[in-house]
Amino acid sequence: MAGHEQLETEIAVIGGGAVGLAIAHRLARAGAEVVLIEGNPHFGDETSGRNNQVIHAGFLYPPGSLKARLCRPGRDALFAWCADHGVPHRLAPKLIPATGQGVAALSALKVQGAAAGVTDLALLDRVALARLEPALQADAALLSPSTGIVDAAALVASLRDAAERAGALLVPAATALGGELAANRHRIAIRSADGTLADLSCRWLINAAGLGAAPLARALRGFPAAHVPPIHFARGQFAAHRGPVPFRHLVVPLGTVLEAGGALSFDPSGQARFGPDTSFVADRDYRLTADVPPAQIDAIRSWWPGLDATRLAPEFAGIRPRVTGPGRPPGDWRIDGPGVHGVPGLIHLFGIDTPGLTACLALAGHVADSVLAPQPNGVPA
Ligand SMILES: Cc1cc2nc3c(=O)[nH]c(=O)nc-3n(C[C@H](O)[C@H](O)[C@H](O)COP(=O)(O)OP(=O)(O)OC[C@H]3O[C@@H](n4cnc5c(N)ncnc54)[C@H](O)[C@@H]3O)c2cc1C
Numbered sequence: 001m002a003g004h005e006q007l008e009t010e011i012a013v014i015g016g017g018a019v020g021l022a023i024a025h026r027l028a029r030a031g032a033e034v035v036l037i038e039g040n041p042h043f044g045d046e047t048s049g050r051n052n053q054v055i056h057a058g059f060l061y062p063p064g065s066l067k068a069r070l071c072r073p074g075r076d077a078l079f080a081w082c083a084d085h086g087v088p089h090r091l092a093p094k095l096i097p098a099t100g101q102g103v104a105a106l107s108a109l110k111v112q113g114a115a116a117g118v119t120d121l122a123l124l125d126r127v128a129l130a131r132l133e134p135a136l137q138a139d140a141a142l143l144s145p146s147t148g149i150v151d152a153a154a155l156v157a158s159l160r161d162a163a164e165r166a167g168a169l170l171v172p173a174a175t176a177l178g179g180e181l182a183a184n185r186h187r188i189a190i191r192s193a194d195g196t197l198a199d200l201s202c203r204w205l206i207n208a209a210g211l212g213a214a215p216l217a218r219a220l221r222g223f224p225a226a227h228v229p230p231i232h233f234a235r236g237q238f239a240a241h242r243g244p245v246p247f248r249h250l251v252v253p254l255g256t257v258l259e260a261g262g263a264l265s266f267d268p269s270g271q272a273r274f275g276p277d278t279s280f281v282a283d284r285d286y287r288l289t290a291d292v293p294p295a296q297i298d299a300i301r302s303w304w305p306g307l308d309a310t311r312l313a314p315e316f317a318g319i320r321p322r323v324t325g326p327g328r329p330p331g332d333w334r335i336d337g338p339g340v341h342g343v344p345g346l347i348h349l350f351g352i353d354t355p356g357l358t359a360c361l362a363l364a365g366h367v368a369d370s371v372l373a374p375q376p377n378g379v380p381a
Pocket of ligand 1: 014015016017018019020021037038039040043044045046047048049050051052053054055056174175176177208209210211212213216235236237276317318319320352353354355356357358359
């Protein structure tokens with residue numbers, strides 16, 4: 001973008017993570033004119049590139065929440081997308097272990113899962129669990145056979161390519177600074193990496209800026225500040241495990257063990273990693289601690305007493321944008337359209353934390369349905 005350009009489009013999507021790219025693809029495929037603006041030089045380098053890469057089955061979320069409604073269909077859509085687009089992925093069954101009083105929660109999760117369409121969960125007693133994973137110490141476990149793993153970078157690349165093929169214009173290294181909202185067209189100020197400025201005029205603005213979504217919403221003149229929720233940054237650090245682990249399943253304990261980083265997952269190449277832990281930070285901070293926190297080692301040992309902690313090393317960190325802060329359950333996603341805030345042609349996606357990667361295609365379908373639906377004044381989008 002050279003000089004102070006004036007650009008026009010039907011739909012502007014801000015944010016080129018998995019969610020923004022999936023939205024751009026979905027809308028461009030439906031024939032809409034779409035421009036996507038991404039602040040980084042490469043797509044998917046923020047939260048979409050700093051996570052567990054787990055394809056969640058969809059049973060962990062409160063009934064009726066957006067997460068519960070979109071995770072399961074998103075999981076199915078993602079498996080199909082990966083198969084169609086050559087994105088490395090696989091089934092990776094997951095165990096939720098529990099001890100003592102925690103065991104009762106497993107039955108409740110099974111019921112919650114069934115309500116969300118996850119009907120393949122199985123409760124395992126101590127004997128059945130020991131047969132499956134002899135090194136795992138717990139009284140019982142819930143088995144989720146339809147959990148999976150995806151190569152997140154390959155997924156982002158496939159969404160980027162598909163969006164471009166569908167006709168979307170993707171602009172990396174360009175930051176949406178803010179803008180002005182009006183009844184018929186919005187105006188967004190864009191700054192490119194070389195400092196040049198441009199004005200992008202659009203009929204629909206879709207704010208899929210992840211950690212940047214709330215600041216961007218606040219920088220839109222004409223947007224009621226009361227409709228920007230406080231977004232908390234839940235940082236999560238991973239620990240890589242050198243050498244193999246004696247487990248074939250993902251192991252995801254709940255509660256304080258999970259919070260301390262005691263979950264086990266594998267990347268698409270089979271490399272074992274533990275975490276993420278959860279700590280709240282004021283800003284984007286991906287720096288690693290010098291050592292693996294002792295609380296994380298204790299959390300892993302609570303179900304794997306045989307852990308050799310000298311094999312662990314801090315690996316990378318990511319940050320989940322959340323609508324709730326410390327000591328509270330993660331809360332639900334917010335997809336705030338005109339029906340919520342009263343501004344036509346504007347959708348904010350706030351707090352898109354886990355399982356946002358799993359559900360990116362379902363989230364895109366949800367957003368596209370509102371954009372493409374006939375508007376109250378009879379004008380098609
Ligand atoms: C530690 C951790 C573990 C997780 N594990 C899983 C998991 O196993 N499975 C799962 O399904 N989900 C998981 N998640 C959640 C998942 O990663 C996110 O929900 C998902 O990646 C969100 O995608 P997004 O496109 O909304 O956000 P992002 O990927 O962050 O994309 C937003 C983009 O907007 C850009 N941007 C911001 N502000 C501006 C601006 N003003 N102008 C232009 N561009 C801007 C950013 O550069 C960024 O690229 C995890 C997250 C974390 C942090």
